[in-house]
Structures are given as C-alpha cells and as structure tokens.
Amino acid sequence: MINKLKIEFLDVVTPSDTAVSAARTCYAAKGLVKPEKSSQWARKDALLSSVFEAGHHTTLQHTHITMMIEGMSRHLIWRLLHAHPFYNSEQVSQRYAKMSGDAFVYPKNAVSKDWQEYYKAQFDDYEELIELLMDDASAQTPKFRQKDVVKKAQEMARYVLPGGMSAYLYHTVNVITLLRYIAVAQTLEESADEAKEFADIISKKLIELDSSLKPLVEHAQKSSPKWAKSSLSKIKEIHNIKENQKVKVFDVVGTFEVDASDNYADVLRFSQMIPDEGVLGGFSTYIKLSLSADAQNQRHRKSPAIRPLIEENYHQSFYTPPLIEKNENALKVYRKSIQRSYDFFEKESKSLGFSEAVYALSNAHEIELIERNDFSSFHHKAQMRLCYNAQQEIFDIVYEQVKQLREQNIEGSDEFLPPCTVRAANKIYPICPEGSRFCGVKVWKLNFEDYQRNI
Numbered sequence: 095m096i097n098k099l100k101i102e103f104l105d106v107v108t109p110s111d112t113a114v115s116a117a118r119t120c121y122a123a124k125g126l127v128k129p130e131k132s133s134q135w136a137r138k139d140a141l142l143s144s145v146f147e148a149g150h151h152t153t154l155q156h157t158h159i160t161m162m163i164e165g166m167s168r169h170l171i172w173r174l175l176h177a178h179p180f181y182n183s184e185q186v187s188q189r190y191a192k193m194s195g196d197a198f199v200y201p202k203n204a205v206s207k208d209w210q211e212y213y214k215a216q217f218d219d220y221e222e223l224i225e226l227l228m229d230d231a232s233a234q235t236p237k238f239r240q241k242d243v244v245k246k247a248q249e250m251a252r253y254v255l256p257g258g259m260s261a262y263l264y265h266t267v268n269v270i271t272l273l274r275y276i277a278v279a280q281t282l283e284e285s286a287d288e289a290k291e292f293a294d295i296i297s298k299k300l301i302e303l304d305s306s307l308k309p310l311v312e313h314a315q316k317s318s319p320k321w322a323k324s325s326l327s328k329i330k331e332i333h334n335i336k337e338n339q340k341v342k343v344f345d346v347v348g349t350f351e352v353d354a355s356d357n358y359a360d361v362l363r364f365s366q367m368i369p370d371e372g373v374l375g376g377f378s379t380y381i382k383l384s385l386s387a388d389a390q391n392q393r394h395r396k397s398p399a400i401r402p403l404i405e406e407n408y409h410q411s412f413y414t415p416p417l418i419e420k421n422e423n424a425l426k427v428y429r430k431s432i433q434r435s436y437d438f439f440e441k442e443s444k445s446l447g448f449s450e451a452v453y454a455l456s457n458a459h460e461i462e463l464i465e466r467n468d469f470s471s472f473h474h475k476a477q478m479r480l481c482y483n484a485q486q487e488i489f490d491i492v493y494e495q496v497k498q499l500r501e502q503n504i505e506g507s508d509e510f511l512p513p514c515t516v517r518a519a520n521k522i523y524p525i526c527p528e529g530s531r532f533c534g535v536k537v538w539k540l541n542f543e544d545y546q547r548n549i
Contacts, residue, residue, distance in 0.1 A: 097165040097199050097260045099288070101295050103303060109157040109269045110306035114138050116153045117145050139306050146310050154310075155268040163265055166292065167199035169257035169452055170285040172389050174278065174292075179395035180271045185263035188252040188386070188457075189485065190245050193220065197260045201450035202287040204442070209258075212438050212454065216254055219431035223251035226424040230417055234548040236534030246549055249485070250415040253386055254431040258453030272296055273310055277317035283403050286449045324402035326462055330380065340382045341494040343502070348375020350469035350506025358473050358509075359520040361527055365470055372470030372506075379465045379495055384413040386457035387487040394478075396471035399463045404455070405448045410436050412458040413487060417549055432458055469506065476510035482533035486547055493545060500542075514538040 111129035118127040118141070132138050145153055166175075176183065195217045200209050224247045231246040267275075279293035297311050329335075333344045350372045357364040365372075381399075383391065392399070412432050418424045439454035467475065472495075478484060479492040499507035509516075514526045518538040526532045537545065 097197060099166055099199075099291055099295065100164040101292070101299065102162045103299050104160040104162070106157055106159060106303070108133070108304050108306075109154065109159075110138065110142050110304050112156050113145075113153040113269070114142050116156055117141060117150070139309075142306055143309055146313075151270045154270040154273075158266050158268050159272060160264060160266045161296075162262075164262040165199070165260050166263075167258050167285060167288060167453060168261050168389065168457075169385075169455075170199075170288050170292065171261060171263070172257070172385065172392070173284050173401075174275065174282065174289060175265060176389070176392050177401065178271075179398065180267060181395075182266045183263050183393075186261050188255065188259075189249040192244075192248060193217070193252070193255060193259065198256075199258045199260050199288060199453060201258075201442075201446050201453060203446060203450065208442075209454075212434075213256065213258065215434060216256055216431060216456070219254045219427055220251045222427055223254065223418070223424055223431075224248055226421060226427065227251060227417055230421055230424075231549060234417075239534060246417075250417045253384065253413065253415060253418075253456065253458040254428060254435070255457050256435060256453060257385060257455050257457070269300075269307070272300060273314040276311060276314035278319050280315065280317065281319050281321060283321055283405070284449050284452050321403065324400055324406060326400075326402055326407060326464065329464060333380065335380050339380070341491055341498070342380045343377050343495055343498040344380070346375075346377040346499070346502060346504055348469070349504060350375060350473070350509060352473075352506060352509050355509065355516070356520045356522070358477070359513075359516045359522050363474055365473065370470060372473065373468045376466060376468040376472070377499065377504075379467070380462070381465055381491060382411070382460050382462050383491060384458050384460055384487060385455065387413070387485060387491070388461060388463070390485050390488055391465075391491075394471075394475045397465055397467050397475055399465040401461065401463045404452060404459075404461060407462055408448075411460040412456065413460055414458070415486065432456055435459075473510060477513045477516060480510070480512040480545070481514075481528070482512070482535055482537060482547060483528060483531055486549065489547055496542070508542070511542070512537055 107129055111132050114132040114135070115127040115129045118132065171185065175181065195214065198213045200206055224244065227247040227250055228243060232240065232243045235243050235246060276293045276297055279289040282289040297315065300311055301308050333342065335342050352358065353370065354368070357368055414425070414428065418428050435454055435456040439451050442451035442454055476492055476496060479488045480496070496507060496510045499510070515538040517527065518525045525538055
C-alpha cells in the first residue's frame with residue numbers, strides 16, 4: 095500500500111487578525127487592540143502586507159499552527175521539519191514502537207514494484223534482527239525491565255530501515271516558519287518532490303484558514319532560497335580531523351563556571367530562563383554519526399549544526415550497533431542488509447537522481463556535520479544524552495565530547511553529567527527522574543571514567 099501524505103491543521107485564531115492587532119497595539123495609546131477589532135478593519139490586509147514586506151515578522155509569530163502529519167518520510171522530516179530550532183514535534187519512535195511493513199514513501203518516478211521489493215527486503219531484515227537480538231537484549235536488561243527487551247531489540251534493528259519509511263507526528267510551528275517551509279521546499283535538493291507536495295498542501299491550508307495570508311504565501315512560493323555549499327573538507331583539514339575519526343572538539347572559547355547548579359538540576363531547567371556566563375563560552379565539534387542518531391541529535395535546538403547535502407560527501411559508511419557487532423548471526427544479516435541498501439540506492443540514483451533515490455539510504459548511513467554548543471545549552475544536552483536510557487550512539491558521541499573537553503582541562507567540564515548525578519549533587523529526590531524507566535544502574539555513584547553502556 096502506497097502512503098499518502100496527510101496534514102490536518104488544528105483550530106487556531108485567524109493568524110492575520112492576531113498579527114495585525116499585535117502590530118496596531120504597538121502604536122495604540124488606549125490599550126490592546128483585540129483580534130476581533132482587526133477582523134473587518136479596512137486597512138487590515140494593507141498593514142499585514144506592509145509589515146511582512148518590511149521584515150517585521152514577529153507579528154506572525156504569535157499564532158502557532160499545530161499540525162497532525164501522517165505519511166511523511168523520515169528523510170524529509172530530518173532534512174526540513176527538524177533542521178531548524180523553531181518547532182516542536184512529537185513523533186512516533188522507531189526505538190519504542192514496532193514499525194509497519196507498509197509505511198513507506200515512494201519516489202515520484204520510481205518503478206513501484208522495484209521499490210516495494212526493496213522496502214520489503216529491508217523490513218524483513220528488521221524483523222529478523224529483532225528476533226536474533228532478543229536473547230542478547232534480555233541478558234543486558236535488568237529483571238524489572240524485561241518487558242522492554244523487545245524495545246531494545248527494535249532500537250538496534252531499526253538501523254536497517256530506510257529513510258523512505260514514513261512517520262506520523264504532531265508538529266507545531268508559527269506562521270512565519272510555515273511560510274519559510276513553503277519557500278525552502280522550492281529548492282530543496284533531497285526529497286524534492288515530496289517537499290513540494292508538502293509545501294503545496296500547507297499553502298492551500300493556510301489560505302483556506304485565512305485568505306489574508308494569500309499574498310504572503312505567494313511571496314514564499316516565488317522565493318528561491320540558496321542551499322549553501324559546505325566547506326567541510328576544508329574544516330577537517332584545518333583541524334586535522336582524520337578519516338576514521340568520529341568526534342573531535344575544537345574552537346573552545348571560555349569556561350563554564352556554575353554558581354547556581356540547582357538551576358540545571360530541576361526538571362524545569364531554570365538555566366534556560368536565567369542565563370549565566372556559560373552562554374558566552376562554547377565549542378565546535380566535528381561529528382560523524384548515523385542518520386538515525388542525528389534524527390535525535392537535531393532535537394537539541396540550541397545545538398545548531400551545519401548538515402551538508404548528503405551528495406556532497408557521499409560514500410558508503412555506516413554505523414553498526416555494538417549489540418549487533420557481538421552477535422555473529424545478527425551481524426551477517428545486518429551487513430547484507432546494509433550492502434543491499436547501498437547497491438539499490440546507487441542503482442536508483444542513476445535513473446531517478448540523487449534527490450529521489452535518497453529514500454533508499456538506511457538509518458545506519460553515516461553523515462558528517464559540524465555542531466556548535468554554548469556551555470549552558472550543552473549542560474542540558476549532556477544530561478539528556480549521558481543518561482543510560484539515551485540512544486546508545488548519541489550517548490557515545492556526547493561522552494566523547496565531554497571526555498575531550500576534560501582532556502583539554504576546560505574549567506567546568508566536569509559538570510557535564512547525567513541527570514541522576516546532577517540531582518544527587520544537589521540533593522534533589524528522587525535522584526533518578528525517570529521513574530519506572532530507571533536504567534537499573536546507580537550511575538550517580540560512578541566516576542565518569544567508569545561509565546559503561548551495555549545496551
């Protein structure tokens with residue numbers, strides 16, 4: 095069954111009424127201008143266009159649209175929906191939910207039969223790997239969490255699934271971000287046809303929701319954003335990054351002095367509201383990681399990264415989870431599956447072009463990126479990703495980042511710790527905030543050098 099992209103907008107106040115009223119309020123001596131006061135105002139559309147064309151876009155950020163999206167490829171979600179900081183998403187997890195064998199996106203001009211056979215073969219490998227990994231996953235999972243064993247096996251098996259697998263999600267953005275989606279989709283060089291379909295749907299829905307937005311939508315449709323070519327190879331040369339290196343920290347500036355560490359310990363993350371000098375210092379990192387891991391990594395919106403188009407640096411390079419590496423039978427299936435994905439991708443690239451064939455690349459395919467973190471934001475990222483419940487590949491990456499900062503004697507780098515350790519130091523109980531999801535290891539009693547993930 096071929097997936098169909100479906101998008102539904104939840105009910106919102108008319109965006110143009112809110113935007114125009116917000117703009118008018120700036121010059122209103124007698125108090126707030128309510129949205130209903132602008133609904134039938136004669137100059138409403140003229141003012142909306144005027145502030146938009148002048149670049150005063152904050153007025154359009156008051157209205158947020160929550161979309162329920164089904165049938166979008168995970169590749170387009172990664173490349174477009176989650177590639178910027180101005181969104182919120184809750185997406186079905188390939189770690190915790192069993193995937194469906196018919197949830198795939200097909201390239202527009204593809205031979206459906208060939209892709210159907212390819213998708214089925216990859217999905218069959220996924221299911222076989224789950225079965226092959228169950229005993230190993232069980233042996234490394236605490237007794238009180240044995241019900242989660244299948245999720246651990248799924249987490250590792252999903253690496254063979256291709257980027258053409260679709261997902262469903264809640265996605266919330268403001269109106270100006272929707273307009274940027276429409277514009278960027280016109281020149282996107284990966285999943286191009288699907289991106290344009292997405293842009294067409296939200297264009298139509300925005301105008302249906304609010305006809306006053308039509309000129310703004312048309313402006314976005316006529317725009318031609320440029321996709322910057324990366325200088326990744328030059329950066330790697332300057333910072334002496336070797337071909338086999340997966341993580342390298344460089345350009346470290348400043349230090350991280352925590353005066354109010356409890357601001358970082360509470361689950362509300364008060365550090366996000368009360369910035370300290372940690373925001374003035376930071377570092378860059380070269381990272382090679384799988385598409386699957388980066389789909390999680392990019393959710394840290396305050397860790398912006400340059401993600402070059404895959405075609406610029408493409409070569410066959412993939413991640414293998416340790417649980418699979420240690421299982422001879424699983425490793426055989428895994429390597430065969432990954433090689434099939436590359437063979438099929440390269441064959442289809444010749445006929446469809448890189449943009450559309452990209453759906454065939456597996457979750458395991460490795461990309462390269464350059465990430466920038468300020469120290470305060472990285473403290474939060476370190477907490478989330480040094481937790482033993484975090485995706486193992488990201489855990490390993492963040493651990494290596496912290497290790498390299500410590501090796502460079504960066505003041506405050508010993509504060510980058512998992513949530514339980516931070517909470518224990520500040521006497522916040524329960525020490526583990528995960529409740530029934532407790533990993534089973536009292537990590538807060540371990541030295542950083544002794545952290546060891548089995549799964």
